[in-house]
Amino acid sequence: MKYLDLTTCSIADGKGFRLVLWCSGCEHHCEACQNEQSWDCNNGYEFTDKTIESIINELSDEYIYGLTLSGGDPMHKNNVLEIFKLCKKVKEQYPNKTIWLYTGYRFEDIWIPKNSVTNANFDLERGLRNDILNHIDVLVDGRYVKELRDIALPFRGSSNQRIIDVQKTLQEQKIVLFES
Known part of the structure; x- marks a missing residue:
C-alpha cells in the first residue's frame, strides 16, 4: 500500500479535530475528483510499520x-x-477515538450481512472490506457525483453520498445514518 499524505488537525474530514491518512489507489475515477493524483496506487510513500507508529x-x-x-x-x-491492520491497531490502542472512512463503494457492496456468508459470495478482498467495517465508526459511502455537488453538506461532496453510523448499522442489520 502507498499513501500520499498524513494530515494532522483536519476539521473537514469528520467530526472534531482529526488525523487523516490519504491513501493511494482508486478505481472509481469520479469526474471532477478533488484528488486525482490519488488514483494511481503507485503514487506516494510506502505504508510501513513506521507509518503505523506515527499514526x-x-x-x-x-x-x-x-x-x-x-x-x-x-x-x-x-x-x-x-x-484492516491499521483500524484494528487503532481500536485496540484507542477504543474511544473514532475512525471515519471515505469510499466510492456503497455500503451494500462492502457489507456481508450476518448469516449470508457462502462460498459463492465470499472472497478475501470482500472479506477484508467487511472486517474493516467491524473496526470503524463512520463510513461516508458512494462516488462523488459532480452534478450532485452541494457545498452546504457536512463532511461530503455530493448529495448521493451517505454518512453511515457503521456500528449501529451492523447491530440493527439495516442502514442507520450518522447524526452529528
Whole structure:
C-alpha cells in the first residue's frame, strides 16, 4: 500500500479535530475528483510499520478525536489488508477515538450481512472490506457525483453520498445514518 499524505488537525474530514491518512489507489475515477493524483496506487510513500507508529503517536494527543481514512480509496484492493491492520491497531490502542472512512463503494457492496456468508459470495478482498467495517465508526459511502455537488453538506461532496453510523448499522442489520 502507498499513501500520499498524513494530515494532522483536519476539521473537514469528520467530526472534531482529526488525523487523516490519504491513501493511494482508486478505481472509481469520479469526474471532477478533488484528488486525482490519488488514483494511481503507485503514487506516494510506502505504508510501513513506521507509518503505523506515527499514526498511533499522533492519535495520542487528547484533542484529536480520531482517524479519518480517505484517498483515493482506502477500500481499494491494494489497500484493504493494511487498512484492516491499521483500524484494528487503532481500536485496540484507542477504543474511544473514532475512525471515519471515505469510499466510492456503497455500503451494500462492502457489507456481508450476518448469516449470508457462502462460498459463492465470499472472497478475501470482500472479506477484508467487511472486517474493516467491524473496526470503524463512520463510513461516508458512494462516488462523488459532480452534478450532485452541494457545498452546504457536512463532511461530503455530493448529495448521493451517505454518512453511515457503521456500528449501529451492523447491530440493527439495516442502514442507520450518522447524526452529528
